[in-house]
Amino acid sequence: MQLVVARIGRAHGIKGEVTVEVRTDEPELRLGPGAVLHTDPAAAGPLTVETGRVHSGRLLLRFAGVTDRNAAEALRNTLLIADVDPDELPEEEDEYYDHQLVDLDVVLADGTEIGVISEISHLPSQDLFIVERPDGSEVMIPFVSEIVTEIDLENQRAVITPPPGLLDAEQAVVASARDAEAEVASGEGDSGEPGDSGKDTV
Numbered sequence: 001m002q003l004v005v006a007r008i009g010r011a012h013g014i015k016g017e018v019t020v021e022v023r024t025d026e027p028e029l030r031l032g033p034g035a036v037l038h039t040d041p042a043a044a045g046p047l048t049v050e051t052g053r054v055h056s057g058r059l060l061l062r063f064a065g066v067t068d069r070n071a072a073e074a075l076r077n078t079l080l081i082a083d084v085d086p087d088e089l090p091e092e093e094d095e096y097y098d099h100q101l102v103d104l105d106v107v108l109a110d111g112t113e114i115g116v117i118s119e120i121s122h123l124p125s126q127d128l129f130i131v132e133r134p135d136g137s138e139v140m141i142p143f144v145s146e147i148v149t150e151i152d153l154e155n156q157r158a159v160i161t162p163p164p165g166l167l168d169a170e171q172a173v174v175a176s177a178r179d180a181e182a183e184v185a186s187g188e189g190d191s192g193e194p195g196d197s198g199k200d201t202v
Contacts, residue, residue, distance in 0.1 A: 002038060003099060005030040006059075006080040011072035017051075017060045018072045020080070023122055025095060027059060030082045040079040047080065096151060105157040106131050106141065109149070114167065115139065117158065129158070139167055 006027075009019035024030045031037075031049055039045030048064040066072055084097070098120045106114040106129065119130040121140070129141040129148070141147060141160060150159035 002081050003084050003097070004040075004079050005037070005082045008061075008075045008078045008080065009058075010076060011069045012055070012060050014069045015062070016066040016068055016072045017062045018066075018075060019058050020061050022059055023098075024082075025097075025122075031059070031061060031080070035082070038081040038083070040081060044075055044078045047075075100153060101129070101151070101158070103156070104151070104153075107157055107159055109159055109161060114160065141166070 003024070005022070005024040007021040007023065009021055011017070012019055020031070022031070031052060033049050033051060035049045037045060037047050037049070039047060047066075049061055050064045051062045053060050063075075066075065084099070101120055102117055104117045106117060108114065113134070115131040115133040117129045118132045118138070120143075121128040121130055127143040129143055131139050131141055133139060141162070147160055147162060147166070148158055149161050152159065
């Protein structure tokens with residue numbers, strides 16, 4: 001099985017290094033020195049990782065044979081693709097590879113169908129499920145334990161408990177108005193104290 005693990009960004013410096021947008025939870029394994037990666041477009045590869053380092057929060061890679069800025073810039077926007085055994089599992093119990101999650105049915109705790117996971121978006125703060133709904137629209141579900149309460153690979157489903165407004169914007173407006181009215185009635189206002197974001201990664 002082939003999986004996209006990164007996208008090459010702009011050149012960095014004059015010695016062939018490039019920035020990369022990481023699309024894997026295991027960059028040390030997939031993008032480490034010696035890794036041989038297929039590419040899209042195919043004509044750009046295969047590429048062998050020669051060195052890697054983190055600079056200002058970004059991963060920088062240098063590939064064998066890419067020795068100057070012009071050659072590095074020519075690789076911009078190229079996708080890096082790794083060969084992965086479909087039976088391979090992450091080391092941590094509560095971690096999953098993208099290919100395990102894509103195409104899972106997304107349901108509420110009572111079994112109500114929400115849609116199907118079409119893509120996993122890896123953001124710096126958290127991962128998101130891109131869920132395609134039956135009507136063709138998309139909704140983004142944060143992959144955090146407070147919302148995604150169960151990943152059931154055997155039954156090919158993800159169980160979610162969404163907060164008001166996550167699936168329906170109108171619910172968010174109603175909930176906010178109700179909360180505001182309750183605060184006014186009780187004489188309470190905004191304390192100005194930040195709350196717990198609760199963004200613990202699953």
